[in-house]
Amino acid sequence: MIRLGRLCNYSNRRILPLRPLSSILRYASNHQSRKLRGPTTQDVSYFRSILSRPDRSVLDGSSSSTASQDVTDEIAKYNVDWTKKYRGSSDLVLRPQTTSEVSSILQYCHENYIGITPQGGNTGLCGGATPYNTEIILSMEDMDRIYCIDEYSGILTCDAGCILQNLHSYAEENGFLFPLDIGSKGSCQIGGNVSTNAGGHHFFRFGSLHGTVVGMEVVLANGRVLRSSASVRKDNTGYDLKQLFIGAEGTLGIVTKVAIACPALPTSKNVVLLVCNSYDDVLSVLQTAKEELGEILSAIELIDWNTMQFVQRFGNGFGSSLISELLTPKSISSDPAKKQSPLYILVESQGCDQVSDSAKMDSFLTSLYESSAIENGVLAHDSKQMEEIWAIRESCNPSVASAGFVHKFDVSIPIEMYIEVSEEVEKHLQDENLHDLSVCTWGHVADGNAHINIVSSGQFHKHDDTAEKIENIVYSSVMKRKGSISAEHGIGQSKRKYLKQIKDDGVLELMSQIKMTFDPHLILNPGKYIP
Amino acid sequence: MKKILVPVKRVIDYAQKIRVDPSKGAEGVQLKNVKMSMNPFCEIAVEEAIQLKEKTKAEVVAISVGPKQCTETIRTALAMGADRGIHVETKPDVRGDYINLQPWAIASLLKGIVEREDGVDLILLGKQSIDSDCGQTGPLLAGLLNAPQATFAAKIEAGDDGSFTVERETDAGTETIKLNSSVKPAVITCDLRLNTPRYPTMPNIMKAKKKKVETISLEDMVKELGLDLDEVLTPKNEVVEVYEPPPRKEGELVGSIDELLGKLKEKGLVA
Numbered sequence: 001m002i003r004l005g006r007l008c009n010y011s012n013r014r015i016l017p018l019r020p021l022s023s024i025l026r027y028a029s030n031h032q033s034r035k036l037r038g039p040t041t042q043d044v045s046y047f048r049s050i051l052s053r054p055d056r057s058v059l060d061g062s063s064s065s066t067a068s069q070d071v072t073d074e075i076a077k078y079n080v081d082w083t084k085k086y087r088g089s090s091d092l093v094l095r096p097q098t099t100s101e102v103s104s105i106l107q108y109c110h111e112n113y114i115g116i117t118p119q120g121g122n123t124g125l126c127g128g129a130t131p132y133n134t135e136i137i138l139s140m141e142d143m144d145r146i147y148c149i150d151e152y153s154g155i156l157t158c159d160a161g162c163i164l165q166n167l168h169s170y171a172e173e174n175g176f177l178f179p180l181d182i183g184s185k186g187s188c189q190i191g192g193n194v195s196t197n198a199g200g201h202h203f204f205r206f207g208s209l210h211g212t213v214v215g216m217e218v219v220l221a222n223g224r225v226l227r228s229s230a231s232v233r234k235d236n237t238g239y240d241l242k243q244l245f246i247g248a249e250g251t252l253g254i255v256t257k258v259a260i261a262c263p264a265l266p267t268s269k270n271v272v273l274l275v276c277n278s279y280d281d282v283l284s285v286l287q288t289a290k291e292e293l294g295e296i297l298s299a300i301e302l303i304d305w306n307t308m309q310f311v312q313r314f315g316n317g318f319g320s321s322l323i324s325e326l327l328t329p330k331s332i333s334s335d336p337a338k339k340q341s342p343l344y345i346l347v348e349s350q351g352c353d354q355v356s357d358s359a360k361m362d363s364f365l366t367s368l369y370e371s372s373a374i375e376n377g378v379l380a381h382d383s384k385q386m387e388e389i390w391a392i393r394e395s396c397n398p399s400v401a402s403a404g405f406v407h408k409f410d411v412s413i414p415i416e417m418y419i420e421v422s423e424e425v426e427k428h429l430q431d432e433n434l435h436d437l438s439v440c441t442w443g444h445v446a447d448g449n450a451h452i453n454i455v456s457s458g459q460f461h462k463h464d465d466t467a468e469k470i471e472n473i474v475y476s477s478v479m480k481r482k483g484s485i486s487a488e489h490g491i492g493q494s495k496r497k498y499l500k501q502i503k504d505d506g507v508l509e510l511m512s513q514i515k516m517t518f519d520p521h522l523i524l525n526p527g528k529y530i531p
Numbered sequence: 532m533k534k535i536l537v538p539v540k541r542v543i544d545y546a547q548k549i550r551v552d553p554s555k556g557a558e559g560v561q562l563k564n565v566k567m568s569m570n571p572f573c574e575i576a577v578e579e580a581i582q583l584k585e586k587t588k589a590e591v592v593a594i595s596v597g598p599k600q601c602t603e604t605i606r607t608a609l610a611m612g613a614d615r616g617i618h619v620e621t622k623p624d625v626r627g628d629y630i631n632l633q634p635w636a637i638a639s640l641l642k643g644i645v646e647r648e649d650g651v652d653l654i655l656l657g658k659q660s661i662d663s664d665c666g667q668t669g670p671l672l673a674g675l676l677n678a679p680q681a682t683f684a685a686k687i688e689a690g691d692d693g694s695f696t697v698e699r700e701t702d703a704g705t706e707t708i709k710l711n712s713s714v715k716p717a718v719i720t721c722d723l724r725l726n727t728p729r730y731p732t733m734p735n736i737m738k739a740k741k742k743k744v745e746t747i748s749l750e751d752m753v754k755e756l757g758l759d760l761d762e763v764l765t766p767k768n769e770v771v772e773v774y775e776p777p778p779r780k781e782g783e784l785v786g787s788i789d790e791l792l793g794k795l796k797e798k799g800l801v802a
Contacts, residue, residue, distance in 0.1 A: 380730065382546075
């Protein structure tokens with residue numbers, strides 16, 4: 001199935017007149033000497049011959065094979081993303097067992113100009129892991145060995161296909177905390193996390209993967225395997241190439257192994273869910289948290305009123321008694337002139353001394369209560385209650401997805417102006433006569449990262465012109481405040497077209513040059529990332 | 532109803548991975564740097580007491596026996612709605628997880644405290660603690676007090692005449708017992724399905740700070756109650772050995788149904 005009208009590797013080439021070098025390089029990503037192709041039956045036979053477990057590793061759904069309904073159904077799952085907005089047309093899924101198999105596959109695809117889409121847990125929200133066309137899907141799921149964790153440095157080494165939750169459990173058993181934590185941890189894989197530079201709940205405390213990844217093994221487009229040191233934390237010898245792959249979304253190389261430095265497992269954890277009447281109060285909470293909780297503060301998450309209502313309706317009963325208790329705050333004014341909406345803040349602390357941490361938490365809550373920055377709140381006093389409070393936060397995304405069609409945005413905004421964007425978007429939507437839309441905002445407020453989800457309740461289809469109008473409204477509101485249109489979800493397919501508008505020409509040129517250096521035949525994840 | 536007593540136990544949090552140090556023998560379970568919380572069944576007991584208080588205006592007293600950190604556990608009960616607390620403070624090296632203090636000692640102390648309090652109508656306990664899993668403190672206390680008792684309560688109703696109607700879940704079905712009002716106090720132990728413990732909310736957390744907690748050392752309490760300290764601290768049962776269960780063996784990945792069948796036959800699991 002050829003997609004018409006999209007500027008990508010597959011569309012017909014214009015013959016370009018001679019231009020200055022800079023222009024030629026800018027167009028490099030969508031102009032190449034030879035077109036990419038999808039896999040053929042000969043390719044499938046070749047793969048079957050070089051892989052150690054061909055029955056497991058080669059999932060061939062092409063009509064020329066005797067593909068059973070089971071195989072076709074299975075391939076279909078790989079071809080759709082989590083949001084169900086992106087559908088690829090791949091007929092071939094490869095599931096390599098080792099790095100050398102990945103290398104052989106890529107070498108062959110490089111020589112034969114066959115496009116490859118790497119895929120981890122398929123939990124991405126920008127269509128980055130879904131084939132653009134008929135590319136081979138390279139699933140890393142079978143490469144899921146955890147090798148070891150160093151008891152002194154906390155450096156955990158594992159395959160890229162390891163599921164994040166398993167890494168958490170393994171680290172915990174050994175007295176460490178895996179520094180990355182996101183809602184999809186039950187399914188997402190670390191290779192994908194690294195390739196998208198995932199942020200998550202504990203970004204505030206432990207920082208970005210750019211800091212915590214200390215080593216990596218990557219297979220380049222031509223099959224060459226690149227390894228960077230993985231047993232020490234500090235290594236200033238040469239350009240830190242691994243940084244390029246973090247967040248490159250599989251366009252520069254395929255991550256096959258990762259080494260991540262894990263902090264010691266904190267033994268004392270506290271979680272509170274607070275209710276504020278206004279964003280100014282939320283800012284008080286943020287500042288007070290930094291002052292009173294200090295070094296033990298590990299996460300601050302915001303959830304707005306619209307979102308909480310969806311969580312209560314569609315959230316599978318998570319903490320329902322808790323939500324009912326907190327969903328009748330006096331702040332919901334019946335006076336239409338005074339529209340107030342409560343804002344919920346989850347605050348988590350992690351430290352190593354239960355007594356002093358509880359004292360800090362107590363002093364934090366007392367300050368807030370006495371200054372009236374919070375109207376109400378609950379403090380979890382055992383693990384079960386902590387999990388329930390986090391479950392409320394983690395069910396925000398699935399709850400709105402169950403409610404209707406969601407226009408998803410993941411933006412960075414200066415903290416002071418965080419809620420202004422949602423308020424402005426709401427106003428503009430009404431001005432444009434776009435009704436029946438709920439603007440739901442939740443996110444990592446301490447990082448200035450807002451997940452703005454605009455939901456058309458009860459309707460599950462996308463209307464292209466509405467979608468475009470909404471995108472324009474949200475992005476212009478963010479850009480005028482000098483924010484970012486993709487804080488942590490990445491570019492994938494969904495935000496590619498905006499890069500030209502928000503990035504300098506010089507930056508785009510260099511990005512293209514880097515892409516050409518690492519992947520001169522442009523086989524890695526075509527149709528994504530580079531405009 | 533005038534007064535409800537709720538003993539609460541501070542135990543290793545249910546979600547923690549238990550570590551056993553084999554070199555420490557019977558005291559192998561590590562308690563250092565491990566998250567502790569109120570025993571989940573005790574939480575249910577506190578919740579039930581608060582619900583009864585809301586209906587009958589009774590006073591709810593939370594009691595805990597353990598090291599100084601137990602005041603935290605009592606504060607949680609106060610934040611849920613209990614009115615005051617009694618903390619019988621033990622020396623830091625005295626273990627409550629069956630090594631030093633065992634149900635007999637606790638039940639003897641609680642009996643004394645019940646009599647010391649005077650006017651207690653009901654004692655609500657968790658059916659068992661998740662560290663020692665004995666389930667004996669409630670029944671022993673009832674025996675010592677000659678009190679009517681119902682264990683594993685899944686529903687409790689307080690009658691206007693001071694009686695308690697308790698539903699218990701058994702293998703044969705639901706059993707309903709009435710504890711008549713003529714004998715006071717009554718002892719009821721609480722099971723999982725009795726209720727869902729509430730979260731302490733901010734206004735109650737703040738109020739809890741002002742509520743009174745009486746702290747009295749184990750030695751002083753024992754003296755006051757006329758018990759023998761040695762008797763209390765010498766366990767009736769000796770823990771002989773503590774070890775971690777053997778780790779689960781990893782499963783095997785097979786490539787096809789035939790391979791699976793072959794393996795099952797090999798292991799003699801299928802004919």
